[in-house]
Amino acid sequence: MSTSAVGKPLQRQPSTSKTLGAEKGPVALLVKALRADAHTHWEEEELLNTVHWLKQVLALVCGLLWGVVPLTGLAAFLGFVALNLAAVFCWYRMQRLDEDLYGGHQVLLSEGFPPSVAVFLIVWIATFTVVQH
Amino acid sequence: MVVGLPDIVEVVLFNFLAVLLSEIALYYAKYRQTGFKSVKEAVRRQVNRDSGKNGLGKLKSGRERKLERKDNNLKRDATKEVAMLRVYQGGVTAVMIFTVYRALNLAFWAKSIAKLPFEPASFLRMLAHRGLESPAANDCSMAFVLALCQLGIRPNLSLALGWGPSRRMNAMSAVIPNQQDVAAR
Numbered sequence: 001m002s003t004s005a006v007g008k009p010l011q012r013q014p015s016t017s018k019t020l021g022a023e024k025g026p027v028a029l030l031v032k033a034l035r036a037d038a039h040t041h042w043e044e045e046e047l048l049n050t051v052h053w054l055k056q057v058l059a060l061v062c063g064l065l066w067g068v069v070p071l072t073g074l075a076a077f078l079g080f081v082a083l084n085l086a087a088v089f090c091w092y093r094m095q096r097l098d099e100d101l102y103g104g105h106q107v108l109l110s111e112g113f114p115p116s117v118a119v120f121l122i123v124w125i126a127t128f129t130v131v132q133h
Numbered sequence: 134m135v136v137g138l139p140d141i142v143e144v145v146l147f148n149f150l151a152v153l154l155s156e157i158a159l160y161y162a163k164y165r166q167t168g169f170k171s172v173k174e175a176v177r178r179q180v181n182r183d184s185g186k187n188g189l190g191k192l193k194s195g196r197e198r199k200l201e202r203k204d205n206n207l208k209r210d211a212t213k214e215v216a217m218l219r220v221y222q223g224g225v226t227a228v229m230i231f232t233v234y235r236a237l238n239l240a241f242w243a244k245s246i247a248k249l250p251f252e253p254a255s256f257l258r259m260l261a262h263r264g265l266e267s268p269a270a271n272d273c274s275m276a277f278v279l280a281l282c283q284l285g286i287r288p289n290l291s292l293a294l295g296w297g298p299s300r301r302m303n304a305m306s307a308v309i310p311n312q313q314d315v316a317a318r
Contacts, residue, residue: 026293045180045300049292056289072250118285125273125281126141129247 026053038096047102051088052112058084059120066120067127080120085109140246144237144275148282152290155229163221164296172214175207176302208305215298215306230283237275238264245272253277 024032029050032040042050062080065071071079092099092108099105138146163169182200242264249271253261262268263276291297298306 025295048300052292067250070250074251077251112288115285115288118281119289122145122278122281122285125247125249125278126139126145128250129141129273130139132250133248 024049026056029053030057033091036095038094040095042095042097042102044102047092047097048107048111051092051108052115054088054091055084055112055116056119058087059116060123063120063123064127066124068131070128070132072128080124081117084113084116084120140241140244140275141273141278144241144246144278145282145286147237148233148279149286149290151229151233152282152286155225156290156294156296158225159218159221160294160296162225163218169214169218169298172207172210173299173302176211176299176305179204179207180301211298211302212306215303218298226287230279234276234279237279241275244275245269246275246278247273249273 024046026049029046030053033050033054036042059080062083066076066080088109089105099108102108243266245265245268249261252270257277260280261273261277263274265272265274268274
């Protein structure tokens with residue numbers, strides 16, 4: 001056991017809830033996601049929240065792009081769906097994460113997916129309406 | 134409503150404010166209650182404890198049995214808190230949606246507020262063209278945008294504010310005890 005300068009054993013502080021990442025806001029999680037590499041440690045809730053916010057940001061960006069270009073029709077919508085799933089899949093594969101520890105591919109890919117589709121549709125429709133009409 | 138903003142932007146902003154107000158109402162009604170906060174904190178401590186565990190062995194020591202009893206009590210408390218929360222959430226959400234729909238109806242009934250960049254499928258057409266007289270294929274009614282806002286804004290705002298139950302708390306409240314847990318009791 002490590003000791004202080006006066007020879008008394010140092011008290012190890014117990015992990016607090018802050019280490020779980022559940023308290024981190026979306027900006028902090030997104031910054032961590034962008035800086036993460038194969039050695040970054042992820043708690044379960046922290047990772048799921050990060051995946052959620054990554055999808056929302058992607059939905060926002062795609063909605064703006066699709067509306068400005070514009071990309072229309074079912075093909076454009078399916079293109080977003082494919083891009084959304086593929087981008088998150090590639091991101092967590094790059095982290096060399098064992099997805100079984102976090103619920104498997106299904107949990108990671110489905111986390112935040114319905115809200116991201118709704119956000120994409122809102123932004124796409126709004127941008128298309130404002131820019132094109 | 135507000136001069137200068139496109140109709141769809143007004144509807145989205147109005148929905149955002151309504152969802153924010155409903156979350157604040159839930160915070161004062163439920164999230165800041167001592168019972169809810171203590172269960173939420175206990176679940177967080179359990180997650181912290183479990184993350185260092187390698188799993189229970191086949192032979193359970195007295196301490197492990199005690200912890201298991203504590204976990205079962207926590208599951209019961211979490212289930213109770215989340216069930217009560219669902220009642221509050223249902224009530225607040227219903228009142229909010231009803232109010233927002235009535236308010237937006239007054240301003241945007243029979244008016245296309247946006248142009249859709251796609252032709253809605255048959256099962257969406259009724260919602261996308263709700264209240265519109267002789268709509269074009271890609272006309273969009275207020276009701277469709279309202280539905281999308283509820284699906285998109287609410288979960289994101291809840292997660293960003295972080296006031297509600299954690300994922301673990303929701304998962305615990307939905308756990309059905311398996312045969313091992315029942316036999317251990």
